[in-house]
Amino acid sequence: MSPSAAATAKSGLSLQARLLATVLGLLGVVWLGVAVSTWVDTGHELDELLDAHLAQAAALLVTQRLDDLEGDNFPAPPTLHKYQTRVAIQVWHEGRLVVRSGNAPEAALGRDDRLGLRTSMVQGETWRVLTTPGREADVVIHVGELESARHDILLASLRSIAWPMVLAFPLLALGSWWAVRGAVLPLRRLGQAVAARRPESLEPLSVASVPPEVAPLVDALNDLFERMTELLASERRFTADAAHELRTPIAAIRMQAQVAQGASAEPERAQALAATLMGCDRAVRLVEQLLQLARLEGEAVRGGQAGNAGNGPCDLTATARGLLADLEPLAHERGQSLVLRAHGPVSVPMPLALAQVLLRNLIDNALRYSPPGAQVQLSVQAQAAGRFATLVVEDSGPGLPPEALARLGERFFRVLGTGQSGSGLGWSIVQRLVRLYRLDLTVDRSVALGGLRVTLDWPDPSQSVEY
Amino acid sequence: MRILLAEDDELLGSGIRAGLTQQGFHVDWVRDGVAAERELLSGAHQAVVLDLGLPRQDGLDSLKAARARRVGTPVLVLTARDAVPARIEGLDAGADDYLVKPVDLFELAARLRALVRRAHGQTQTRLEAGCVSLDPVAHQVWLDGVAVELSGREYDLLHVFMLNAGRVLSRDQLEQHLYKWGTEVASNTVEVHIYNLRRKLRAELIETVRGVGYVLRRESVPKA
Numbered sequence: 125m126s127p128s129a130a131a132t133a134k135s136g137l138s139l140q141a142r143l144l145a146t147v148l149g150l151l152g153v154v155w156l157g158v159a160v161s162t163w164v165d166t167g168h169e170l171d172e173l174l175d176a177h178l179a180q181a182a183a184l185l186v187t188q189r190l191d192d193l194e195g196d197n198f199p200a201p202p203t204l205h206k207y208q209t210r211v212a213i214q215v216w217h218e219g220r221l222v223v224r225s226g227n228a229p230e231a232a233l234g235r236d237d238r239l240g241l242r243t244s245m246v247q248g249e250t251w252r253v254l255t256t257p258g259r260e261a262d263v264v265i266h267v268g269e270l271e272s273a274r275h276d277i278l279l280a281s282l283r284s285i286a287w288p289m290v291l292a293f294p295l296l297a298l299g300s301w302w303a304v305r306g307a308v309l310p311l312r313r314l315g316q317a318v319a320a321r322r323p324e325s326l327e328p329l330s331v332a333s334v335p336p337e338v339a340p341l342v343d344a345l346n347d348l349f350e351r352m353t354e355l356l357a358s359e360r361r362f363t364a365d366a367a368h369e370l371r372t373p374i375a376a377i378r379m380q381a382q383v384a385q386g387a388s389a390e391p392e393r394a395q396a397l398a399a400t401l402m403g404c405d406r407a408v409r410l411v412e413q414l415l416q417l418a419r420l421e422g423e424a425v426r427g428g429q430a431g432n433a434g435n436g437p438c439d440l441t442a443t444a445r446g447l448l449a450d451l452e453p454l455a456h457e458r459g460q461s462l463v464l465r466a467h468g469p470v471s472v473p474m475p476l477a478l479a480q481v482l483l484r485n486l487i488d489n490a491l492r493y494s495p496p497g498a499q500v501q502l503s504v505q506a507q508a509a510g511r512f513a514t515l516v517v518e519d520s521g522p523g524l525p526p527e528a529l530a531r532l533g534e535r536f537f538r539v540l541g542t543g544q545s546g547s548g549l550g551w552s553i554v555q556r557l558v559r560l561y562r563l564d565l566t567v568d569r570s571v572a573l574g575g576l577r578v579t580l581d582w583p584d585p586s587q588s589v590e591y
Numbered sequence: 592m593r594i595l596l597a598e599d600d601e602l603l604g605s606g607i608r609a610g611l612t613q614q615g616f617h618v619d620w621v622r623d624g625v626a627a628e629r630e631l632l633s634g635a636h637q638a639v640v641l642d643l644g645l646p647r648q649d650g651l652d653s654l655k656a657a658r659a660r661r662v663g664t665p666v667l668v669l670t671a672r673d674a675v676p677a678r679i680e681g682l683d684a685g686a687d688d689y690l691v692k693p694v695d696l697f698e699l700a701a702r703l704r705a706l707v708r709r710a711h712g713q714t715q716t717r718l719e720a721g722c723v724s725l726d727p728v729a730h731q732v733w734l735d736g737v738a739v740e741l742s743g744r745e746y747d748l749l750h751v752f753m754l755n756a757g758r759v760l761s762r763d764q765l766e767q768h769l770y771k772w773g774t775e776v777a778s779n780t781v782e783v784h785i786y787n788l789r790r791k792l793r794a795e796l797i798e799t800v801r802g803v804g805y806v807l808r809r810e811s812v813p814k815a
């Protein structure tokens with residue numbers, strides 16, 4: 125089954141079939157209405173007309189004397205019209221049928237005491253009868269006509285208007301089908317144009333030849349294409365950047381390995397091997413960061429909301445304490461001091477794993493970019509001035525010039541000249557988390573320590589505005 | 592051969608330095624673009640390995656500045672920027688070779704040798720001057736087809752002389768070519784090495800030009 129056929133089957137009738145069914149159905153109903161009203165109206169008019177005929181015929185008979193009618197001298201009227209013979213006549217005198225026309229039955233067409241127009245059953249047939257007293261006393265005249273005859277006339281007249289209707293129906297159906305098909309053609313073309321695209325071609329569709337009703341769809345599609353192009357470009361950029369960033373540690377590993385191979389003395393070989401391992405560690409760290417970032421970006425692309433990654437909660441103080449224990453050896457190695465200031469647990473709506481990523485990157489940066497002997501201080505505060513929680517990481521390092529502050533968080537931007545082998549990804553990860561969890565991030569100069577101060581605020585969820 | 596290395600990555604820089612040293616080069620290592628430009632302008636090196644993403648100044652700007660000042664030292668750009676436009680830009684800025692990280696140590700050394708050879712107008716890998724020939728790849732010297740054992744410094748000195756055959760070199764220039772930074776050079780070191788070379792090869796091979804320096808003659812040296 126082709127995709128379009130599958131889609132049709134799923135959503136029921138196609139647009140074209142639905143439009144066609146509606147138009148033709150309505151047409152049928154209207155025509156039926158016309159037929160019914162014609163039937164009723166024409167029947168009524170015909171009755172009036174033919175009743176008048178009966179009355180006229182009766183009036184003529186009333187003027188005749190009985191003697192003129194009696195016996196064989198009943199004048200056979202000349203046949204002037206084909207319908208003329210339909211009218212049957214009976215003249216009754218003192219309960220005896222004196223005169224009757226050839227088409228009249230033997231039985232009385234009506235009752236003598238019921239004058240005027242009546243519909244009566246005579247010998248199994250329905251008659252329309254006008255009963256009137258004759259000129260002389262005790263003479264009653266019945267002038268009648270078979271209802272079936274009237275019916276024939278009615279049918280004939282109805283047939284005359286029904287035929288064009290019936291003949292026109294297929295023509296109209298064909299015309300409607302053609303018009304509807306023409307109307308849905310732009311949609312069909314659009315579908316074909318989209319279906320014929322290669323997945324990587326994301327240039328916008330032309331809006332020029334599209335009717336105004338379809339234009340919003342095309343616009344929406346173009347908008348989608350544009351966003352996909354952006355996404356793809358950012359993916360490509362990321363891959364390129366990542367590959368680029370991995371080149372240096374890999375180059376170092378390769379070079380050190382060759383140095384180890386070619387080393388003539390044992391200390392030189394040991395040194396080169398140690399450097400090779402360091403390079404591996406660095407590459408691993410870079411890969412881990414890249415994966416973290418990719419996961420976070422995937423999170424952002426899927427939902428743009430923290431909800432997908434979960435909302436924790438976790439205890440910020442405990443998380444910070446755990447990380448400090450992890451990073452203490454690194455700080456010790458560099459002669460740096462690592463201090464945590466906190467008063468009891470502070471719960472934040474963030475999963476533990478991500479809070480660890482966030483804090484680790486912040487502390488890691490502070491340690492890496494501060495000189496040996498520097499001081500790095502973490503403060504965790506709960507509920508300060510409408511804030512849910514506040515985390516401050518500050519150091520006594522050199523801080524950052526304003527132009528570097530502005531570029532912080534650009535992927536792979538790295539403050540050069542620090543002698544550090546960071547990739548600049550740590551900040552990208554921090555910023556991604558900040559966006560994902562709608563935190564407030566402030567970077568400025570530490571008043572207490574003189575170096576860089578990073579402040580993270582968790583907004584109070586009870587005061588936050590949903591958007 | 593004295594090489595300038597400009598690379599800000601500690602691990603890679605130390606690796607290249609150690610590797611090139613194994614390959615018989617003397618490596619001076621700078622870690623930023625400004626220092627790279629300063630050292631390029633000094634003209635003390637026979638070739639330069641230049642990273643582009645350097646702190647303080649992009650390597651490409653250091654290179655352009657040096658080329659603008661008519662510094663002809665061959666420069667090999669070693670970078671992570673692998674896009675074709677970046678390669679073109681690097682070569683057009685005055686680079687003589689362009690290598691993308693990661694790079695093989697032996698290839699890097701071979702390319703540096705080639706750059707130095709071409710910079711001195713040589714087409715043969717094996718340098719010849721009269722009865723003396725020198726193979727920079729094998730670090731081997733022959734006199735009339737017989738291998739001669741030279742010390743590292745003697746070899747380096749002979750290499751410099753043969754690359755600049757026919758040109759008079761001052762003692763300062765020779766020292767600059769021979770010693771990387773931080774090496775204590777005694778006042779008569781060059782003379783001692785030249786004496787040894789004359790002794791091991793031919794006395795007439797290296798002539799003294801009074802008050803100027805020394806020269807190795809390109810023409811065939813008559814046998815003693």
